[in-house]
Amino acid sequence: MLQDQALTILQMGVNVFLTGQAGSGKTYTLNKFIKWAREHRIGIAVTASTGIAATHISGTTIHSWSGIGIKEEITEKDLEKLAKKKELQKRFNSTKILIIDEISMISANFFENLNTVCKHMKENDLPFGGIQIILCGDLFQLPPINRYSKELAMVVHSKAWSEMKPVVCYLKEQHRQESGDDLTLILNNIRAGNPSSSDISILSSRSLENKKEGVTQLFSHNADVDLINDIELAKLNTKEKIFYTEKAGKRALVETLLKSCLAPEELKLKIGAEVMFIKNDQSGRYANGTRGKIINFKKDSGYPIVESTDGRLIIAEPNSWSIQDEKGQDLAAITQIPLRLAWAITIHKSQGLTLDSAFINLEKVFEYGMGYVALSRVKTLEGLHLEGFNEMSLKINPSIIKINSQLSDHSELASMRLNKLNKKEINNKIEESIKAKSGVLQAEKISNIKIGSNNGQKGRKDSFKTSIDLLLKGKSIKEVAKQREIKEQTVISHLARHINKAEYKQTELTKFKKLKPPAKQINQLKKVLERNKSLDLESRYILKDLQTKAREEGLDLSYGELALTLIWV
Numbered sequence: 001m002l003q004d005q006a007l008t009i010l011q012m013g014v015n016v017f018l019t020g021q022a023g024s025g026k027t028y029t030l031n032k033f034i035k036w037a038r039e040h041r042i043g044i045a046v047t048a049s050t051g052i053a054a055t056h057i058s059g060t061t062i063h064s065w066s067g068i069g070i071k072e073e074i075t076e077k078d079l080e081k082l083a084k085k086k087e088l089q090k091r092f093n094s095t096k097i098l099i100i101d102e103i104s105m106i107s108a109n110f111f112e113n114l115n116t117v118c119k120h121m122k123e124n125d126l127p128f129g130g131i132q133i134i135l136c137g138d139l140f141q142l143p144p145i146n147r148y149s150k151e152l153a154m155v156v157h158s159k160a161w162s163e164m165k166p167v168v169c170y171l172k173e174q175h176r177q178e179s180g181d182d183l184t185l186i187l188n189n190i191r192a193g194n195p196s197s198s199d200i201s202i203l204s205s206r207s208l209e210n211k212k213e214g215v216t217q218l219f220s221h222n223a224d225v226d227l228i229n230d231i232e233l234a235k236l237n238t239k240e241k242i243f244y245t246e247k248a249g250k251r252a253l254v255e256t257l258l259k260s261c262l263a264p265e266e267l268k269l270k271i272g273a274e275v276m277f278i279k280n281d282q283s284g285r286y287a288n289g290t291r292g293k294i295i296n297f298k299k300d301s302g303y304p305i306v307e308s309t310d311g312r313l314i315i316a317e318p319n320s321w322s323i324q325d326e327k328g329q330d331l332a333a334i335t336q337i338p339l340r341l342a343w344a345i346t347i348h349k350s351q352g353l354t355l356d357s358a359f360i361n362l363e364k365v366f367e368y369g370m371g372y373v374a375l376s377r378v379k380t381l382e383g384l385h386l387e388g389f390n391e392m393s394l395k396i397n398p399s400i401i402k403i404n405s406q407l408s409d410h411s412e413l414a415s416m417r418l419n420k421l422n423k424k425e426i427n428n429k430i431e432e433s434i435k436a437k438s439g440v441l442q443a444e445k446i447s448n449i450k451i452g453s454n455n456g457q458k459g460r461k462d463s464f465k466t467s468i469d470l471l472l473k474g475k476s477i478k479e480v481a482k483q484r485e486i487k488e489q490t491v492i493s494h495l496a497r498h499i500n501k502a503e504y505k506q507t508e509l510t511k512f513k514k515l516k517p518p519a520k521q522i523n524q525l526k527k528v529l530e531r532n533k534s535l536d537l538e539s540r541y542i543l544k545d546l547q548t549k550a551r552e553e554g555l556d557l558s559y560g561e562l563a564l565t566l567i568w569v
Contacts, residue, residue: 001415003029006169008426009418010134011036013433015127015164017103018136019407020171021191021376026136029171030099033134042439043094048101049137060280062100063110065091066117074113079120092121095131096437103137108158115160127164132437135166139400139407140191141373156403170411183381190372193401195394203375206386215357215385217344218374220364229341238271241297241304246318249332263321263336269294269304276342276349277306279319283558286314291342298554304337305551313551347374357383363390368397467494471512477564492563499567509568517565524555525565 003025010016010033018026037044047062063069067088071078082088098118100106115128122129139154155161186199219225233240245265247254258265263278277290292308304316322333347370360374371393378384418426434441470480471491481488499509509516516522532549547562557565 001169001171001411002173003032003171005415005418006171007032007036008430009167009169009414011433012426012429013132013436015133015166016135016169017166017407018134018169018171019138019411020173021138021140021187024171024173026138026171027101030101030134030136034099037097037439040434040439040441042096042434042437044097044099045091045095046099046101049105050102062106062114066114068110068113068117071113072109074116079117082117083121089121092118092129096439097132097134098128099134099136101136102141103135103155104139104141105137106155108153108155108161111155111158111160115163127160132433133164133166139403140369140396167414168407168410169414170408183375183378183384186381187372187376190375190394190396191401191404193396193398200394202381203384203386203389206381206384207388215359216350217359217361218347218350218377219344219361220347220366220370222346224361224364225344225346228344232343233268233270233273233341236270236272240268240270241302243267243269243318243337246335247332248334249330253332254334258334263334263338264340265336267337267339269337269339269341271296274342275304275306275316275339276345277316277338278340279321279338281319281338285312285558286338290314304339306339311548313548315551315556350374350377357385359385359387361387362393363388365390365393367392368395369400372396467491468498471495471515474514477515477560488560489563492560492567496563496567515564516568517561521555521557521561521565522568524553525550525557525562525569528553528555529569 006016006018006029010018010029018029020026034044034046045065047060047065049062067082067085068074118129118131119125120129122131124130127133135155139156182202186195186202189195189199217225217228219228243266245258245263245267269275271294273294275292275294277286277292280287286306286308290308292306292314294304295307295313296305297303298305298315301317303318306314306316308314316337316339318335319338320333320335322330347365350373358374358378360378362371362374365371371389375384421429431441466484467480467486467490470483471477475483477488477491477495480491484491495512495515528546528550531553532546546566547557547559550557550562
């Protein structure tokens with residue numbers, strides 16, 4: 001199936017399993033659908049099976065989103081507790097579409113629990129409470145960990161899968177590996193369960209005696225990863241700083257936290273160290289899996305300053321992990337800088353990454369599919385560097401191969417059915433789906449809206465005026481955002497627009513003096529702007545660029561804080 005066909009089926013409102021091999025464009029198609037849903041004002045929740053996978057689609061983990069967490073069983077008592085959580089209930093009420101990426105790592109048991117929770121929270125006996133479910137992933141990726149059995153128990157084996165009856169959209173195009181590259185052919189043969197002697201010969205030719213500098217290294221076991229990271233850290237001539245984990249609570253629970261959150265008890269860092277964040281930041285500055293390099297340590301606190309791979313500067317402050325009782329009280333907690341070294345990572349952690357080149361060790365592979373996952377991270381054979389592989393390296397679970405064949409057949413049938421519909425029939429189905437989800441039929445692109453023009457945007461102007469009226473009544477930005485169910489950033493943009501339209505800006509600002517940021521903060525930002533006069537204040541990326549410059553000078557503000565301070569600057 002082609003990406004455009006899959007996108008059309010997604011828009012028609014049915015439950016979908018979007019699949020295909022690594023590099024077939026699953027995430028690209030998913031992001032197009034997410035954008036489409038938001039343009040039509042449809043409530044959409046974007047989640048993934050792991051924190052790292054969630055970063056690739058700017059979402060959260062399905063375990064956190066659903067409120068289920070790591071529970072193996074959901075009881076009636078659990079359901080009652082979840083229903084009493086106002087924020088969780090509000091989340092479910094507003095969700096019309098639920099996306100779960102990297103679905104291969106979700107177990108059949110969790111999927112069943114999710115179905116039960118959705119029905120309870122939505123008070124609806126339809127599959128998943130009537131929410132449109134979009135599953136995305138490749139079953140050839142690593143499966144969920146089953147602590148109780150060696151049998152495979154993926155979502156396709158669950159009753160919930162049969163109940164939701166997903167349309168399979170199997171993408172067959174290849175966008176990661178280069179067309180005609182031998183690596184693509186090798187990966188296809190591995191997926192079919194039939195790597196040839198020629199494939200093995202080609203892979204053997206990619207072995208290297210010496211590791212290349214600056215190339216990401218993938219290993220099967222954490223012990224190998226830790227060893228490589230320690231060696232690379234020792235090579236740096238910069239001064240080492242050690243951050244110790246603070247612990248509180250019962251010893252056994254503390255040990256559980258240390259194992260589950262990946263925070264080292266002794267975190268050793270140097271300027272120049274490659275690092276990865278291991279926790280989501282509530283303000284959105286980083287997520288579990290964000291990569292970067294230590295460029296300095298803050299003078300006053302000593303906390304690391306990380307330059308992320310996309311060029312942002314982030315001060316890595318201590319964060320906490322805890323286990324709580326039924327009343328929300330901590331039974332155990334640990335606090336540590338949320339970083340770990342990242343010259344080398346495990347194959348499990350590499351899922352979802354696309355690498356120009358990688359050094360991969362497959363000698364200790366112990367699970368079906370691990371070799372395939374590792375090899376498929378790399379774009380070309382030229383970028384692949386191997387340090388041997390064992391008999392298990394290229395093996396795929398036979399049952400997955402069988403299921404994959406069935407999924408491919410289902411996708412072909414879906415394509416044929418779609419092709420039988422004319423354009424009008426398709427548009428009617430899409431419109432029906434939008435109406436059923438209380439969406440807006442005519443998608444409005446914010447970038448094209450001109451405030452003050454008489455172009456049918458009365459509702460948006462009223463929205464802008466409502467925010468200002470509430471602020472003038474003395475409500476805080478947070479209170480307005482909560483009451484109107486919009487983002488705080490949107491309220492700030494309404495305020496900025498109002499001030500810019502005022503004939504006497506300074507006089508108008510006095511009406512909002514309760515919202516005024518600290519004078520020191522305003523003056524600091526003024527100085528940042530004076531020293532960076534080349535910043536394009538008309539650019540849509542002004543906040544991102546300004547945030548980077550401000551943090552370089554020790555002023556660490558969120559986008560919302562920056563936007564608010566700019567009004568007074």
